[in-house]
Amino acid sequence: MKIKLHPLTPILILFLSVSSSAFGQKKTIQLKGKVQNLTNDVSDVLVVNLSTEESTITNTEGFFTLEAKAGDTIQFTAVQYITKKIIVNDATINQNMILINLVENIIKLKEVTVMPHSLTGNIAIDMERINVKPVVTSSSSKLPNSNLGVITHSERLLFEADRGKFVTGGVRLDTISLFPIVGLYMDINVHKTLNYISGRTKTLKNRVSLDKNIKMETEIVNMFPKTTISQEFGIPLKNIDGFLTFCLSQDDFSGLSDMGNTIEIWNYLKSKSQEFKKR
Template sequence: MLTPKKTFEFCIFLYFVFTLSSCFGQEKTIKLNGKVQSISNDVLFVLIVNKNSKKSTITDSLGQFTIEVKLKDSLRFTAVQYQTKEISITSKIFLEKLLVVDLVDNVINLNEVTVTPYNLTGKIDLDIERLAIAPSVTSSVLGLPNADVEKMSQSERLLIEADRGKYMRFYVIALTINTHKILNKLSGRTDRMKGMVARDKNMEIEKEIIAKFSKKTMSESFKIPEEKIDGFLTFCLSQTDFSELSKATNTEEIWEYLKLKSIAFKEQGFIKKE
């Protein structure tokens, strides 16, 4: 039987054990993978700052980012088009190593202004006849060359600019070296542009997936909580074979891919077992 003194010493020992464990846990640093998302705006170049360590990073064209954090650190998300948001690293976020952040548009309210230069009645059919609006003049209407060529994304244009031309050109009496292309290749800029183009294509695939299957449908079918579906899609985007979905010929192929990845998502512990 323990004496009061022994009991007191044992309690003191347990106190120090738990205190030290807590301290070590808070000092541990992990790499947190995350994704910033918004319904209406671009998610590229959102600034994320760890207010505790002062380290920072920015999101890529998909809104994805990676940053080092400790338990109870505070992350601040800022961009001109969004309201600033701060998130504390809770035990749940720390253990899952995954964070999905919804940002709210930074709407600037202006005073209402009413302009009626043509004495409009408010009745669309009458106003159109009175205004005699001419058809829009576009390159397609004018029949200009290349009018129907598909527009390239910013990433694709940057890649063409970085990787244009051949490395060397031989002429009759001279050799011309494409230093622009070589420097872009050596500095890694060309590879970064290729990565951005690939991410843009993956983002288009993700949009198609969300358009085809609702989050509720995926949640119920794959047994993944609906609030975890964004994290699941982020997990799919990180897979090396995700871009292969662009070659899928039917909806069934895409569904089977998602079903297979949902198993891996749960096996890797992104969802806590009840």
């Protein structure tokens, strides 16, 4: 038996097929991705779906999640990067995670002359030119007890753990008895001895040394920003912390006369930068 089809049946089937395909392509998904760059921080990058105007920001590791569908335009924006846009397609949707490489935004400035000292931009030359003087401190002014300073928590713990001598002794004269007796006595500092044997004294000394290094590193960074050290000495910004640690670990670092002497500190860092880059 023949079945007679309505003349519009083929058109209806084609319409349903196209509609189904279009519906599948426009399905909204949770687009997951990661922003990456070899040198700069990738957190707090603004990710915007320009088609829906929905947005999010990347976490500390550069990961993000945003609703999107095929055909949507996604924009990535941050001050330190060149703005980048991508269009979501079927290949994007089928990936478990997309990787977005951002390019550092280098701002070129015109040459300017800084007055009134006609600075060159070279810190070593400029410091000599404007005659930078050491920072005036209580120690440099030779004020009474200026060398004592404020004792830190770690130093106070070390002082309590290591106070006094291990052993004290002497001669004692006993005059209570009928015949005076001369004897020897010896007192052992049990508290100090136990702290030494248990290793607590050594631990506290290491902690005090670490606190001093952190303080000195902070003072250096306050004088010279890490970006300046990186540019002047040709050391990658990501290695500056390692460079400062290298300087602090040198035996001759403690020989610097005063942390307030800017020129002396800069020249020391400059000399050590050559050794650091040869490692």
